[in-house]
Amino acid sequence: MEDQLRRQPLRRPGVQLDERIEALLEAAPEIATRNESPVRWRIVPWMMAGSGFTAAAAVAVMAWMGGFDGSSATQRPMIASVPAPVEITETWTTVEPGELIYLEGESEPVRTAHYQSVQQTRWIDPQTRARIELTIPDEQVLLIPAEAY
Amino acid sequence: VTVEEPCVKQELAGIYVEHRQGLFTLALSIVRDPERAQDAVHDAFARLCRTAHRPTGDLTAYVFAAVRNAAIDICRRSPPGTVSIFETEGDSPEPSPAAQVAEHERDQLVRRELEKLPDAQKQVIMMKIYGELTFEQIAQSLGEPLQTVASRYRRALARLRETMESFV
Numbered sequence: 001m002e003d004q005l006r007r008q009p010l011r012r013p014g015v016q017l018d019e020r021i022e023a024l025l026e027a028a029p030e031i032a033t034r035n036e037s038p039v040r041w042r043i044v045p046w047m048m049a050g051s052g053f054t055a056a057a058a059v060a061v062m063a064w065m066g067g068f069d070g071s072s073a074t075q076r077p078m079i080a081s082v083p084a085p086v087e088i089t090e091t092w093t094t095v096e097p098g099e100l101i102y103l104e105g106e107s108e109p110v111r112t113a114h115y116q117s118v119q120q121t122r123w124i125d126p127q128t129r130a131r132i133e134l135t136i137p138d139e140q141v142l143l144i145p146a147e148a149y
Numbered sequence: 150v151t152v153e154e155p156c157v158k159q160e161l162a163g164i165y166v167e168h169r170q171g172l173f174t175l176a177l178s179i180v181r182d183p184e185r186a187q188d189a190v191h192d193a194f195a196r197l198c199r200t201a202h203r204p205t206g207d208l209t210a211y212v213f214a215a216v217r218n219a220a221i222d223i224c225r226r227s228p229p230g231t232v233s234i235f236e237t238e239g240d241s242p243e244p245s246p247a248a249q250v251a252e253h254e255r256d257q258l259v260r261r262e263l264e265k266l267p268d269a270q271k272q273v274i275m276m277k278i279y280g281e282l283t284f285e286q287i288a289q290s291l292g293e294p295l296q297t298v299a300s301r302y303r304r305a306l307a308r309l310r311e312t313m314e315s316f317v
Contacts, residue, residue, distance in 0.1 A: 005309075
């Protein structure tokens, strides 16, 4: 039976698909190869977020004092003349469907879905190239009513 | 910190080259439209390229899972088409030896019965037969226990076999 199935001629993907995937992979930034366990995934971004907030506070204080380059307020009296940092925000989200469960007191099942998102904001000072990053992770378990067949 | 090895993009490219047909067939079995099946494969790779870190576990299984999810997402936006995963006679680039009447009918029957299988069984067949994944990879891809996947595969084959025997 398996041989018979394998023998059947399949529809083939077009050359356009190869070109689209090739373009996609060429344009994409490299993906970090390190594997992180789910626990680390939850902990590490929060640590990064913590350090991000600290860095953001430090930058705000430095900006108030006169700029990213550590010069004193007297050396750089006009804060307004310093170009504003460039802000880049990116968000990654994944939703993975989970198992069907029955909630207490409910007759219809619900499907769990594991939602994860990471929002990363980068501020880059165009003059000094100093940069800080703020990473805010979010993780939720969603309950979606399942269709009964 | 820049990690030099191994390059995930190269791994993804390798998986695409090796499993291109299987990924497309899996997507086509869900969306039943060649254009949208290609969109599903593209969407899945686009999502993978946006991933911040290499997914844990078997990357091939992860890619198949991503394509399946992308295809299901497409079907949520608009209903699936009616196109089969198999080439029709007219699409075939050269006459098949199976053109003899009995063989031809057997082929038609097995294709029809495969299309009639429940989605869960059909997707296991797609991944195993046309994606050439192991049961472990399929289980990981579907997020199901290994035994469930293996028995689903056996049930699907048994059902096809029964139909074929009744034909003979």
